[in-house]
Amino acid sequence: MELDSLYQEVILDHYKHPQHKGLNPVFSAQVHHVNTSCGDEVTLNVTIKDRKITGISWDGQGCSISQASVSMLTDLLIDKTLEEAEVITHSFSELMASKGTSTGDADLLEDAVAFAGVSKFPSRVKCALLGWMAFKDAAVQSQGESK
């Protein structure tokens, strides 16, 4: 069933056992993003020190894809530099735009390659990207502040 390529076990696992969920009151940037077509939302508290992401905590409401994606994002990006994060973010965005033609760079994306199947469902790509868009925003904001 094609649905299985969307709902990979690792995705549902992150959905049921989200990582770094629960907002840390200390942060260098806070962003709140909403997927306006369905109402899914995520709040990210990001802490960046000397261009290094020292912490991401989050809260949110939404479908398994959007919530699992934020959860994996935290696993992937915490302790990375902003430069490394940008490479990963870019790679994830490209995977999402691949319409099912890419399997993703497992070295960079690790478990998040499970989202390859999402790219076949255009209406769900937005779900998977919600947290990543929020992170981009947070990165820009905290850079602005550190200047």
Next chain:
Amino acid sequence: MELDSLYQEVILDHYKHPQHKGLNPVFSAQVHHVNTSCGDEVTLNVTIKDRKITGISWDGQGCSISQASVSMLTDLLIDKTLEEAEVITHSFSELMASKGTSTGDADLLEDAVAFAGVSKFPSRVKCALLGWMAFKDAAVQSQGESK
């Protein structure tokens, strides 16, 4: 040719030789009507004394149907009482609404039965009625004033 039923000789004759055209500066009501879909216009100066139409003069610009119709209207209504005029106006309106099924009441409408053919051309009915609608307005106005 069906066109001949529209452009009866008597209609084109009135168009080329309009009756009572040229505005009389003395009147009890003046009205200006425009057919907004084509721009045809007519101004009527109507004089009514003791519920009798003693004079109608007019000026206008427009197609043969609209202009001939006003011209015939003046011939028909001058020297009639308002009650007689209403009967004639009503009869003419009915003829116009007949979609080609009526030949018109020649006793009442005289030459104006030539407009029977117009009723087959829905877009021209408005042209034929332009002067008659203006007259109705003028009659109402001058009654209002005489009260």
Next chain:
Amino acid sequence: MSFSVTDIRRDFPIFERTIRDGKRLVYLDSGATSQKPWAVINAETDFYTKHNAAVHRGAHQLAEEATDAYEGARAKVAGFIGAQPEEVIFTKSATESLNLVAYAMGNAESGNRFALGEGDEIVVSEMEHHANLVPWQQLAKRTGAKLSWFKVTSDARLDLTNIDEVITPRTKVVAITHQSNVLGTINPLDAIVKRAHEVGAVVVLDACQSVPHMPIDVAALGVDFLAFSGHKAIGPTGVGILWGRSPLLSELPPFLTGGSMVTSVTMTDATWAQAPQKFEAGVPNMAQAVGLGAACNYLTSIGMQAIRDHEIALTDYALKKLVEIAELNIIGPSTNESRGSTISFTINEIHPHDLGQFLDSQGIAVRTGHHCAWPLAKSMNVQSTTRASFYLYNNEEDVDVLVQGIQSAQKYFGRF
């Protein structure tokens, strides 16, 4: 019985296609948009292939035929809702119809009964679709009028207990939905109309979810304006209706301006034609109007009361089956009283978007999300729901497939 879903489905070509891997299409998203019968599609084609010309303008045969077709469609729509043709305005959608009234009121100058300013009030409700909420918010902002609203009770009904405080002598307009597109709730209009007219306010009815599904007679409703969309009533996309009482349409200033809605134009000024032309600037959506006329005829041939009865029976059946599902919560009246066939629900542990996706894999089309009624979702304390909405081409088998689909989804997502 004369009401045969099998026969009706044959008139709707989309049911010949399949979904995903050859699944039968179970279309339960008519609340968003309805499917179209050949009668409607062919009416548009017929217009384009035989009578296409700009209406009200040309001195040629095609223009005459196009005008007849367009005005004939207006008469059909008028007959369908018990109105006079000159009270029926073709717009592009219910959204435009509602914006039309709101903007036109904003154009009214003082002295006009529609003129609004500080101290005046606009009343809506918490269960409005954004299309019947945001235009009024904006009108309030532009004019300084105050926006107030009816709340929704915990059993998904309009709270009218404080009607006299909500609709006050300062209220100029009450804009309310006939049937909620989320809850299915059908609102009682009598008390609202009575109170509104008592204080001299007009009632604008959002009838998007009622006109397609039940017999509507504008005279009997007592409201002053009514809006609906063709595409939810088996009609084409790109056409909506605004109905208004004649004397009100005469007093209401125009909205869109341009060709065919004027009586005279100079470089600095213009005067307006009578309604409905006053509200139909430009070359209209002729083919779509003609298609909507055909839709009204089709619905009439089936019978609006028959459609309503069919949907009541289907809703009965669906509610009974759905409440049996463990973990399923109906968001809306769980009884079949004063409600339409739109059923929204949530399922603990499965997000609506995931449920919708799973159902889609089974060929079942539902809608998920806030359904363009965000404040309602907040007041019902849900972020998102799954909505199944039924229409004349649905039957009990569709309900069964839905119920099975939900149960399979519970298994699928419960596997860890």
Next chain:
Amino acid sequence: MSFSVTDIRRDFPIFERTIRDGKRLVYLDSGATSQKPWAVINAETDFYTKHNAAVHRGAHQLAEEATDAYEGARAKVAGFIGAQPEEVIFTKSATESLNLVAYAMGNAESGNRFALGEGDEIVVSEMEHHANLVPWQQLAKRTGAKLSWFKVTSDARLDLTNIDEVITPRTKVVAITHQSNVLGTINPLDAIVKRAHEVGAVVVLDACQSVPHMPIDVAALGVDFLAFSGHKAIGPTGVGILWGRSPLLSELPPFLTGGSMVTSVTMTDATWAQAPQKFEAGVPNMAQAVGLGAACNYLTSIGMQAIRDHEIALTDYALKKLVEIAELNIIGPSTNESRGSTISFTINEIHPHDLGQFLDSQGIAVRTGHHCAWPLAKSMNVQSTTRASFYLYNNEEDVDVLVQGIQSAQKYFGRF
């Protein structure tokens, strides 16, 4: 030659019918609305029969396909005029597109570059269609801004001699037609765009009569907004386009409000989505957008330059033949320089309405009247004209039939 009117006509089913007593249809009213090829009609039918669903909303396959079709159409239209998809807004007509800009500017609050008030100026011209005149008159009234305009010269051109007095440092917007729907005149834009941008004004182009007839590249034109109607470009009725530069669309407030154009909504407030969604409230005219996409593809397959060349040749031929007719006066440029294939004229002694009626009896469809450009008629000193407008499906034979028809009319009405 690859441009074959015979082949093209075969694609347009309406040419299979006859007029009055079996006369061939000679359709010379494309300035009002154009005929539709099967490619367009079938695109709409295909949407309704296979992919119909509400776009941007559902979690099901039909909704995905409908979204692809709708957004695909946007990309086609964008490609057709050299724009980016997100700069292309689907409206119901050019009339709505122009009203959109005017109303949205009226919604701008002080600080916004579009905000207008006393002391500000709006510039139009005497040759505007009512659709590009009345909305600006109304905006001027609502905001207190002043309306000024370019005059038309006796040889039917825009009088730009006083451009620096007409467009002043107080001018906020210049709304101008690309090609007059009466005169056929194509207006030179460079000087207007240059002067407008010099003073910080935006240029809104009414491209109703140009986009269907010549290659258009919005980047090359230099204007800021551009409006046209689908139905004049062999597309469906009920769909129009507003194109605008991205940064301007970002700053311009919305017009119609409702579903799908918001990012969040509370009972009292709402925030807006990005363009183009910000300007497309409600379930859009999906089938019509798809039809317009097909129209763009059809026109591209014929070639817009080939169409322009064909019309230039046809206009050459027609002007030459028409000026030979005694008593005929061309209302518009009598040479073929900077003009489209719309030719208006009067004939001494025969009123346009009577001429149009006579031509109709010969199967020839022309338009008569003021053509929704009343101030222009007054400035050209005519009450009404007859207008023949050509398109890709017309040929020299059509011109010959028209000329014969006019001559017969002169005999017919000259018989007394």
